Amino acid sequence: MYKLLLIQKYLLKRRIAWVSVIAVTLCTAMVLVVISVMGGWLEMFRNTARGLSSDIIVDAQSLTGFPYYEKMIDELKTKPEIEFATPMISSFGIISIMNQKSLGVQVYGLRANEIGRVNNFPQTLYWQYHRFADKAETAATTAEKQSALAEADAAAAKASFAKPLKPEDYRNSLPTSQKRTIDPSNWPGMIVGAPVIDIRKEADGKIAGRGDYNLRYWIRLTVMGIDTAGMKVDAQNKQERNYWVVDDSRTQVYFYDSTSVYVDFDLLQKDLAMEATQDPPSPARTSQLQIKLKPGVSLAKGKAVVREVVDKVLADGNAILRFPPIVQTWEESQKQFLGAVEKEKVLVTVLFSFISVVAVFLIFCIFYMIVAEKTRDIGILKAVGATQAGVATIFLGYGLAIGIVGGGLGFLVGWQVCHNINWIHEQMGKLLGIRVFTPESYAFDTIPNTINPREAAIIVAVAILSSVLGAVVPAWSASRLDVVKTLRFE
Amino acid sequence: MPSPVPILAATSIVKRFTMGTQTLTVLDDCSLSVTPGEFVAIEGRSGSGKSTLLHLLGGLDTPDSGSITLDGTELSTLSDRKLALSRNAKIGFVFQFYHLLPELNVLQNTLLAPMVGSTFSGYLAARATLKSRARDLLEAVGLSDRLTHRPSQLSGGERQRVAIARALMNRPAVLLADEPTGNLDTETGTHVMSVFESVRKQFGLTVVMVTHDRTLARSADRVFTMTKGRLFPA
Numbered sequence: 011m012y013k014l015l016l017i018q019k020y021l022l023k024r025r026i027a028w029v030s031v032i033a034v035t036l037c038t039a040m041v042l043v044v045i046s047v048m049g050g051w052l053e054m055f056r057n058t059a060r061g062l063s064s065d066i067i068v069d070a071q072s073l074t075g076f077p078y079y080e081k082m083i084d085e086l087k088t089k090p091e092i093e094f095a096t097p098m099i100s101s102f103g104i105i106s107i108m109n110q111k112s113l114g115v116q117v118y119g120l121r122a123n124e125i126g127r128v129n130n131f132p133q134t135l136y137w138q139y140h141r142f143a144d145k146a147e148t149a150a151t152t153a154e155k156q157s158a159l160a161e162a163d164a165a166a167a168k169a170s171f172a173k174p175l176k177p178e179d180y181r182n183s184l185p186t187s188q189k190r191t192i193d194p195s196n197w198p199g200m201i202v203g204a205p206v207i208d209i210r211k212e213a214d215g216k217i218a219g220r221g222d223y224n225l226r227y228w229i230r231l232t233v234m235g236i237d238t239a240g241m242k243v244d245a246q247n248k249q250e251r252n253y254w255v256v257d258d259s260r261t262q263v264y265f266y267d268s269t270s271v272y273v274d275f276d277l278l279q280k281d282l283a284m285e286a287t288q289d290p291p292s293p294a295r296t297s298q299l300q301i302k303l304k305p306g307v308s309l310a311k312g313k314a315v316v317r318e319v320v321d322k323v324l325a326d327g328n329a330i331l332r333f334p335p336i337v338q339t340w341e342e343s344q345k346q347f348l349g350a351v352e353k354e355k356v357l358v359t360v361l362f363s364f365i366s367v368v369a370v371f372l373i374f375c376i377f378y379m380i381v382a383e384k385t386r387d388i389g390i391l392k393a394v395g396a397t398q399a400g401v402a403t404i405f406l407g408y409g410l411a412i413g414i415v416g417g418g419l420g421f422l423v424g425w426q427v428c429h430n431i432n433w434i435h436e437q438m439g440k441l442l443g444i445r446v447f448t449p450e451s452y453a454f455d456t457i458p459n460t461i462n463p464r465e466a467a468i469i470v471a472v473a474i475l476s477s478v479l480g481a482v483v484p485a486w487s488a489s490r491l492d493v494v495k496t497l498r499f500e
Numbered sequence: 501m502p503s504p505v506p507i508l509a510a511t512s513i514v515k516r517f518t519m520g521t522q523t524l525t526v527l528d529d530c531s532l533s534v535t536p537g538e539f540v541a542i543e544g545r546s547g548s549g550k551s552t553l554l555h556l557l558g559g560l561d562t563p564d565s566g567s568i569t570l571d572g573t574e575l576s577t578l579s580d581r582k583l584a585l586s587r588n589a590k591i592g593f594v595f596q597f598y599h600l601l602p603e604l605n606v607l608q609n610t611l612l613a614p615m616v617g618s619t620f621s622g623y624l625a626a627r628a629t630l631k632s633r634a635r636d637l638l639e640a641v642g643l644s645d646r647l648t649h650r651p652s653q654l655s656g657g658e659r660q661r662v663a664i665a666r667a668l669m670n671r672p673a674v675l676l677a678d679e680p681t682g683n684l685d686t687e688t689g690t691h692v693m694s695v696f697e698s699v700r701k702q703f704g705l706t707v708v709m710v711t712h713d714r715t716l717a718r719s720a721d722r723v724f725t726m727t728k729g730r731l732f733p734a
Contacts (some may be wrong), residue, residue, distance in 0.1 A: 011623040012615035019603035104722065390599045393560060394613045394666070395588020397581045493560045 012391070013400065019409045020380070021415070030376045030477070031416045034129050037369040038420020038473040039427060044362050045465055046428045050458020051487040055344075055351050058263050061130035063340035064300035064317045065309060073236050075284050075295035076335040078327045082299060085319045091307045092315065096124035096295035099278050101235040105271060107207065115206065116270045117233060119278030122170045122201075128302040131272075132166035134259040135201065136220065137174065139166040171199035173254050174225055180254060183226040198231055198277055202251035203267035204260045211456075212439075220258070227255040231273065234409055235283030239288070249281035262456070293327065309339040366476065373412065373480030377405060381488045388488050389496025402489035409481025413474035421470050424461070431457045506533040506569070507706050508557060508674050510684040511722030513566035513727075515552055526552045528534040534674065534708055539700065541717035542710045542728030543734065550710035551678050553726065557708060558591050558676045559583050571673050588617040594696075596679035598659040606662050607647040610634040613670045630669075637665040638647055641695050657688035668699060673699075677709040681696065681716060693719075709711070 070076045078115050079097050085090045099119035106112045126132040133139050142162035149155035173180065177195030184194050204210075207227055209219040235247035253273060261267055279285050279294065286294040303312040317337045324334060341348070381388070388401055427434065435457055438444045515527040526549045535541050544550045555561045556568060559575050568575045571590055578586060592613075593599075600609045614630050615623055623630070638644050641661035652661055660680060665676055680696060681689030693716060700707055709720065717723045723734035 011611060011618060011620050014620070015608065016601075016603070017616065023603050303503075386599065390601060391612075391616065392584065393587070393593050393595075393599070395559070395584050395616045397584040399581070399678055400584075402617070493554050497560075497595065 012111040013404050013407055016404050017411050020408055021411050024438040026376055027480055030373050030412045033369045033372045034413060034416025034473050035419040035423060036479055037366045038417050038469060039424035041362050042424030042426050042466055042469050045359055046461045047458055048358050048462045049462055052351045052355050054458050055348055058261055059344040060340060062261055063343055065151055065303040065340060066301040066312050067338050067343050068299035068320055068335050070297045070335045075297040077295050077329050078323045079296040079299055082319055082323045085323055089315050091304055091312050093302040093304045094127040095299055095301040096121050096128055098298040098300050100297045101282055103231050106230040108228055117277040118272045118358045120272055121275045128300040132169035134261045135257045137257045138169045146209050171256055173199050175254055197252045199255050199256035201257045201272040202255055203270040205268035209258055229253050233281050248282055251281060307469055313339055322490055337408040361431035370476045370480040373477055377481050377484035381484045385496045388491050393494040398489040402485040405481050405485035405488050409478045413477025417473035426463050431459050435500055504535040507536045507571055509569045510557060510714050511567050513563045515563050526729050527566050530731040534706060537707050538623040539707045539720045540722050541720030542724045542726055543714055543717045545714060548726040549729045550726045554676050554678050554710050590673040592672035592675045594667050594677040594680045596682040598663045600659055600662055602651050605648045605650055607634055609662055610638060610665045610669055612666055637668055640699055641665050656684050657692050658691050675705050675707045679711055689722050
């Protein structure tokens with residue numbers, strides 16, 4: 011009983027104990043925020059990568075692609091494990107935005123009406139999804155919110171490269187000198203990564219650079235077909251095509267968005283000379299197949315089925331490839347990318363844990379000071395019959411109490427900081443002009459703010475354990491003090 | 501008629517302190533026997549070894565040779581834990597400098613000994629009785645209106661009376677008082693001693709008191725003088 015009473019009194023009445031509590035609080039909050047942000051960052055990468063990848067990907071790992079993909083799709087559709095499959099071309103190109111800005115980009119050719127059946131690409135589009143979904147965030151009622159989300163889903167289901175403006179609007183968008191010679195209303199549609207046309211998130215968190223005028227941007231895309239015989243670039247294979255921007259995509263991974271454009275699969279296939287030819291006879295090619303598995307089918311099982319189909323179709327077509335397409339699960343396809351973030355999380359956690367060791371030493375030092383300050387009290391306690399274990403328990407319990415209070419407060423502070431981290435970041439941007447979490451550096455333009463309850467529990471437990479550890483040696487020393495000397499202590 | 505069995509007995513106690521290369525014999529062959537209900541005073545100059553003897557009698561320190569028996573138990577045979585428990589149950593200390601815990605109020609300081617000696621559940625079960633006894637003792641020393649005051653809010657005399665109440669809380673077999681008025685002015689010291697005498701008689705206490713004040717020692721049943729580490733009947 012006296013132990014509890016003294017622990018309570020020492021905790022409430024010794025200001026030096028508050029320093030320990032503050033140290034534990036700050037360390038707990040710091041580690042919690044760092045791990046949560048890093049964990050959230052990794053989770054965002056995983057979710058984004060998951061959303062943009064189908065379950066299984068057949069990848070040529072070559073710019074020239076692989077043949078017989080249509081047969082593969084037909085064959086895959088007969089398999090009970092497969093929900094859907096669609097081809098996608100991934101290549102490189104150079105774009106010129108209205109002859110005023112040129113960029114090297116990753117060009118994706120996809121079937122807009124199919125891609126939504128294997129991944130979440132349509133949900134990254136502004137004009138065909140977020141324009142409606144954003145209304146849900148400001149909806150006054152649940153009904154309005156549901157209506158906005160339904161409208162967004164309906165628009166995404168019909169995602170396409172269709173041009174939203176009238177032909178004359180496109181004609182009027184070009185300078186008079188150009189309109190005389192060409193009819194721009196025939197140009198096809200292109201979806202661009204938002205940063206490609208300078209749509210960005212400002213320091214205050216608002217999106218800038220987006221408006222109806224984006225839909226009057228035209229872009230010339232130059233791609234190079236690669237000869238399948240010699241695998242060489244031939245200037246004669248250069249293809250240029252003008253497109254109208256019909257939408258912008260924000261996957262929230264900056265380096266995807268800032269370098270990606272999306273066009274119709276058939277057009278890109280043609281421009282890259284990957285379509286079927288008669289002379290010489292050559293089957294059409296694609297660089298990827300994106301495959302969605304039926305619910306409940308494991309990635310491993312799905313991968314095996316796809317591998318079997320790919321091998322069979324290539325064998326049937328006598329396509330002997332030294333470098334056949336690889337079949338990967340979405341996790342395998344993103345392994346290097348996610349692995350780097352995972353390692354970074356571990357590294358940062360270890361580094362911050364080292365810093366937290368400082369808290370243990372701080373508690374150690376403070377407890378030594380407290381023991382020195384309380385030397386006479388220890389003598390009094392022993393004089394009235396407290397045992398060595400009893401005295402040690404007081405100081406260990408004191409450490410435990412500091413750990414529980416500090417760890418608990420640290421959890422609350424860390425939770426509040428994580429919960430409001432984007433608001434804090436915005437305020438730092440507004441008031442101080444400081445913008446730490448830039449999409450150029452961290453890929454995302456919002457800071458992850460989800461706390462993993464298991465990690466939070468471990469962090470608080472480690473904080474409590476550290477506090478007790480910091481008190482062990484001073485507690486032992488206190489218990490060993492000579493009672494007569496302590497009573498004479500001035 | 502056989503002589504009563506001593507409650508506290510010290511036999512041929514020797515205590516030395518080593519300071520650097522010098523060894524100082526503080527107690528040299530001291531023997532003392534105290535029977536139940538007896539009030540023994542030990543007088544002597546400062547540094548004569550009185551407090552050291554008191555610490556040894558209370559089991560706060562161990563002699564280099566000789567034996568100390570408390571209520572029939574040889575203290576040197578007890579483990580640290582058993583010695584602490586024995587101290588809690590059988591000995592009450594009153595120190596010159598009061599030695600109250602500054603964070604606790606008067607009532608909590610008085611309850612310290614039973615709190616130390618009880619388990620958590622045991623204390624809770626007996627809490628009402630113990631608090632009632634603590635209040636009675638504080639009333640006996642004239643502090644019933646100061647229960648929630650902290651030591652820093654009390655005068656020296658009041659602090660010493662709290663220390664007396666604390667020492668009596670566990671109904672000790674022996675009360676050891678080390679210069680109980682040594683830190684008080686004459687008037688306050690006299691008042692504290694009258695309180696001390698009053699409770700001693702009221703509770704039939706066995707007391708060993710060391711003091712350098714001969715007038716205080718006069719009220720004792722037996723008086724010893726400590727000179728250069730040796731104990732002589734006065």
